[in-house]
Structures are given as structure tokens and as C-alpha cells.
Amino acid sequence: MxxxxxxxxxxxxxxxxxxxxxxRIQGRTGQRDDASGIxxxxxxxxxxxxxxxPAGMVIVGAGLAGLTVAEALRAEGFEGAVTLLGDEAHGPxxxxxxxxxxxxxxxxxxxxxxRAPELLAKKAITLQVGAAVTSIDxxxxxxxxxxxxxxxxxGLALCTGSRLRALPLPGADASGVVGLRTLDxxxxxxxxxxxxxxVVVIGGGFIGLEVAAAARKKGKNxxxxxxxxxxxxxxxxxxxxxxxxxxHREHGVDVVLGAMVSELVVQDGHIQAVKTRDGREFPxxxxxxxxxxxxxxxxxxxxxxECQAGIVVDACSRSSDPFVVAAGDCTARRMLDxxxxxxxxxxNAVEQAKSAASALLGRDRPFTAxxxxxxxxxxxxxxxVGLTAGFDRxxxxxxxxxxKFSAFxxxxxxxxxxxxxxxxxxxxxxxxxxxxxxxxTPEQASDVGLALNTLLA
Ligand SMILES: Cc1cc2nc3c(=O)[nH]c(=O)nc-3n(C[C@H](O)[C@H](O)[C@H](O)COP(=O)(O)OP(=O)(O)OC[C@H]3O[C@@H](n4cnc5c(N)ncnc54)[C@H](O)[C@@H]3O)c2cc1C
Numbered sequence: 001m002x003x004x005x006x007x008x009x010x011x012x013x014x015x016x017x018x019x020x021x022x023x024r025i026q027g028r029t030g031q032r033d034d035a036s037g038i039x040x041x042x043x044x045x046x047x048x049x050x051x052x053x054p055a056g057m058v059i060v061g062a063g064l065a066g067l068t069v070a071e072a073l074r075a076e077g078f079e080g081a082v083t084l085l086g087d088e089a090h091g092p093x094x095x096x097x098x099x100x101x102x103x104x105x106x107x108x109x110x111x112x113x114x115r116a117p118e119l120l121a122k123k124a125i126t127l128q129v130g131a132a133v134t135s136i137d138x139x140x141x142x143x144x145x146x147x148x149x150x151x152x153x154x155g156l157a158l159c160t161g162s163r164l165r166a167l168p169l170p171g172a173d174a175s176g177v178v179g180l181r182t183l184d185x186x187x188x189x190x191x192x193x194x195x196x197x198x199v200v201v202i203g204g205g206f207i208g209l210e211v212a213a214a215a216r217k218k219g220k221n222x223x224x225x226x227x228x229x230x231x232x233x234x235x236x237x238x239x240x241x242x243x244x245x246x247x248h249r250e251h252g253v254d255v256v257l258g259a260m261v262s263e264l265v266v267q268d269g270h271i272q273a274v275k276t277r278d279g280r281e282f283p284x285x286x287x288x289x290x291x292x293x294x295x296x297x298x299x300x301x302x303x304x305x306e307c308q309a310g311i312v313v314d315a316c317s318r319s320s321d322p323f324v325v326a327a328g329d330c331t332a333r334r335m336l337d338x339x340x341x342x343x344x345x346x347x348n349a350v351e352q353a354k355s356a357a358s359a360l361l362g363r364d365r366p367f368t369a370x371x372x373x374x375x376x377x378x379x380x381x382x383x384x385v386g387l388t389a390g391f392d393r394x395x396x397x398x399x400x401x402x403x404k405f406s407a408f409x410x411x412x413x414x415x416x417x418x419x420x421x422x423x424x425x426x427x428x429x430x431x432x433x434x435x436x437x438x439x440x441t442p443e444q445a446s447d448v449g450l451a452l453n454t455l456l457a
Contacts, residue, residue: 054080054081056154057070057083057153058155058156059157059159060143060156060160061085061086061159061330062091062092063092063095063161064094064095064349064350064353065328065329066086066159067092067114068353069325069354070082070084072357076358076361078360082125083126083151084125084128085128085145085151086128086129086131088182091114091129092114093112094112097111099180099186103190136300136303137150137303138323156323156325157357158325159326160328161295162293163294164180164181165291171266174264174266175269175270176284177264178192189286193214193215195285196286200222200283200286201288202290203224203289204228204232205231205291206375209224209244213253223256225259226256226257227259228257237391239396242400243405243421245257254282261276264287295330300324305319305321309332310329310331310340312332312334313326313331314334315367316359316366317355325360327349328352328353329344348371351367369435371387372386372427372431379403380403380422386416387416388409388416388417391410392412395407395408395445406418406426406430408430408445410439410442418430418434429453433452438455
């Protein structure tokens with residue numbers, strides 16, 4: 001994680017403050033340079049964004065990353081205008097419970113909302129919902145919204161998240177076929193679960209499996225169709241995939257591996273069944289498609305900002321435009337070896353957003369922590385720290401049969417990631433091991449008699 005390339009965005013062009021975007025601030029009392037990028041007083045920003053008067057910071061996307069940028073700007077002392085534009089009908093809300101407690105009825109809609117409107121108002125953050133940004137004019141430093149209005153910016157944060165990858169089959173738009181990304185999606189799945197008998201999930205990744213677990217808990221007949229030969233294959237080791245296969249089968253889910261979906265059977269506009277290439281047919285009155293996401297990078301790409309499987313950012317969340325930062329699911333981070341890293345997680349959205357806010361204010365706050373993620377399925381909490389890509393050895397600590405164990409991933413001698421199942425203390429310990437660059441030997445890792453914290457500094 002610490003192996004990052006040089007910052008991508010050229011610093012502010014000469015003639016502007018070297019500290020970053022939006023820093024040549026012209027207030028009512030005239031023009032001044034402010035190397036800190038803060039100190040734009042509220043009496044100045046209240047004038048608005050006309051002509052030479054500062055426009056403030058505009059954030060596109062009112063999700064977790066967008067809200068975090070807005071609040072971090074305030075926390076860092078920025079006093080200018082902060083405008084948060086979101087194209088959904090709702091203000092910022094938590095997505096992780098959508099595939100977990102919300103479907104089970106354990107988490108209510110009001111618990112999903114991140115901030116009460118009064119709190120945003122108190123922080124002088126202007127939230128506009130139903131406000132889709134359609135283009136960016138980088139030369140004029142202005143965004144255009146779907147209704148044709150424009151908004152000037154001194155600094156722009158792109159936090160546009162991602163959207164569902166569509167199933168490329170006729171019938172994918174039939175009623176009863178849904179994906180899960182938004183609160184609206186979750187509400188329609190929750191409503192469908194009231195009456196559905198046969199739920200088919202396409203995709204044995206985290207979200208598909210969490211939905212399968214919730215549907216099963218609600219007593220539905222559940223089938224998971226996964227094209228690969230094991231579950232969550234992109235992220236976890238075969239031993240962990242096997243554990244989840246057995247867990248879901250134990251709970252009565254029909255998990256079909258190597259399942260190539262070939263046809264959706266639709267009658268009177270509603271899904272009836274899903275066929276696979278080997279001729280099998282699975283009845284479905286609710287079909288949940290969980291085959292991944294695509295970053296919302298088009299407005300950046302159209303504006304000529306560098307994009308590669310997402311908006312390219314450096315460790316400080318700067319894009320290739322010195323006045324534009326990006327954070328969260330919409331980004332791809334350039335690594336030192338030339339590869340791209342796209343992360344879709346709460347931690348990534350929050351940490352990149354904090355870096356992005358600092359970058360807007362001309363400060364470096366590189367995000368270098370090890371990535372972490374979690375998933376809840378039935379009574380098993382999986383917590384992952386590090387990235388498993390390129391592992392060549394995995395050892396387990398504890399017994400999968402006890403539903404409490406960890407998997408330690410190695411590349412050569414180096415520990416690169418740890419999955420902890422129902423082991424929250426061990427997960428926290430694994431975070432420390434990775435943060436300190438401590439690699440227990442595989443023998444030490446698998447020895448439950450050895451307290452791993454004795455290896456820490
Ligand atoms: C069901 C589900 C379960 C998850 N579970 C976990 C979990 O257990 N652990 C974990 O770490 N992560 C989980 N995640 C992932 C995590 O929620 C995301 O990584 C995180 O929400 C990313 O935040 P974001 O702000 O980048 O994007 P988003 O939350 O997607 O927010 C982006 C917002 O920008 C809006 N937008 C896009 N384009 C425009 C535009 N042009 N104009 C205006 N607005 C725009 C979008 O509509 C959206 O509201 C889960 C995600 C989902 C969907």
C-alpha cells in the first residue's frame with residue numbers, strides 16, 4: 001500500500017499559489033493569495049459565486065465519500081462555500097446495511113441516513129439532492145447540471161461512486177429482476193421478499209451472498225448461480241470459499257458453481273426462471289443480479305481528466321487536473337508498478353475523501369493504510385485486512401469447523417492479507433501486523449498456541 005507513484009496532478013500553475021486549487025482567493029476586499037488555502041471568511045463566501053468572487057468547493061456525489069469531503073473541509077477550517085450535489089432523491093446514507101440488516105428488517109430506513117439536514121446546515125454545507133452533474137468545463141471551472149444550471153468552483157471533488165454492471169441478456173429489465181446498489185433497490189428487494197418464494201441470485205460475491213443469506217433467513221428457497229468454480233474467488237482463498245460454500249449449503253441455499261446463465265424466462269413482463277447453459281432451469285420470482293459494479297467516471301473522462309478503470313488519483317486523491325480531486329468507488333489509484341488499484345469499500349471512501357479535502361486545501365495527506373473490508377453472512381462476520389492479489393501461500397489459524405478461524409496470505413515470506421472469521425480481536429491484531437510490516441512465519445501464524453501480539457513492536 002505504501003508503494004505509490006508520484007503525485008499525478010501537476011501543482012497549481014505558476015501565477016497561482018503553489019499550495020493547490022482555489023487558493024488565489026478574491027473576496028469583497030480584493031484579491032489575495034492564501035498559501036494555506038483556508039481563511040476565506042464566511043462574510044466573503046456569503047456573496048456567492050459571481051465573477052471574481054470565490055466560488056468555493058463543489059462536490060459531485062452525495063454518498064459517503066462526498067459527505068466526508070464536505071465535512072473534512074470544515075474540520076480543516078475551510079470557511080468558503082461547500083456545495084454537495086447528489087443525483088439520488090436521498091441525502092447521504094449508509095450502503096452496507098442494505099444487503100444485511102435492512103433486508104432482514106433489523107435496520108430501519110431512518111438509521112441509514114448519515115446526517116440530519118440540520119447538522120449539514122449547521123456546518124454550512126449546502127446539499128442539493130436530485131442534482132445530477134452532466135458535464136465539467138475545466139477551463140471555466142464550472143459544472144453543468146441536468147436541468148441546465150451551472151455552478152462555478154474553485155476546487156472540485158468527484159465522488160460519483162459506481163453503478164451496477166448490467167446482465168447482458170434479454171429480459172434483464174423484466175419486473176422481479178433487480179440489482180442492489182441504492183436504497184431504492186433495497187426497498188424493492190425487501191418488498192419483493194414479502195411475497196417471493198423462489199429467489200435466484202446471480203453472482204457469488206459479497207453482496208450476492210449477503211442477499212442470499214438474508215433471503216434464506218426469511219425462509220425463501222434460494223439458489224446462488226456462480227460462474228466461477230468457487231465463491232468470492234476474486235478476493236478470498238479456496239479454503240475460505242469452501243467454508244462459505246458449506247455455510248450456505250448448511251443453511252439450505254442451493255449453490256451452483258460453474259453456472260453459466262444463458263437465458264431469463266419472462267412471462268407477462270415478470271421473471272419466471274433462469275436457465276443455465278447446461279440445460280438446467282431454476283424457478284425464480286425474484287432474481288437478484290450481483291455481478292459487480294462499474295465506476296461512474298464518464299463526466300471526468302469527457303472532461304479530459306485521466307481515467308483508467310476509474311478516475312486516476314494519486315495517494316493524496318489528486319486527479320490529473322490540479323483543481324480536481326476524486327475519492328471513493330469512482331477512483332482508480334495508480335501504483336508504483338504501473339498497475340491500477342480500484343477499491344470498493346467504506347474505509348477507502350472515507351480515507352480517500354479526507355485526503356481529497358486536504359488536497360483541495362493544498363495539503364498532502366496520503367492514504368497509506370492497509371485496506372480493510374467486512375461482510376456479514378448468517379452468524380459469521382468476515383473481516384479482511386490487506387489485499388490478497390498475488391498470494392502464493394495461505395495458512396489457516398483455528399478450525400473452520402468452529403466457525404472461528406483466520407486465513408493468512410503470503411507472497412513469498414511476506415504476509416500480505418488476513419481474513420478473520422468471527423475473530424474481531426485477531427482482525428485488529430492483523431491490522432497491526434500489516435501496519436508494522438511484521439510477517440509471522442506460516443508456522444507461527446498457524447500455531448494457535450502462539451500469541452501473535454508478542455511479535456508486535
Ligand atoms: C449493498 C452494499 C453493501 C456493501 N457492503 C459493504 C461492506 O460491508 N463493507 C464495506 O466496506 N463496503 C461495503 N459496500 C461498499 C461501500 O458502500 C462503498 O464502497 C461506498 O459506499 C462508496 O462510497 P462512494 O461515496 O464512493 O460512492 P457511493 O456511495 O456510490 O456514492 C456516490 C453517489 O454519487 C452519486 N452520483 C453519481 N454520479 C453523479 C453525478 N453525475 N451527479 C451527482 N451525483 C452523482 C451516486 O448516485 C451516489 O449517490 C457495500 C455496497 C453496497 C451497495
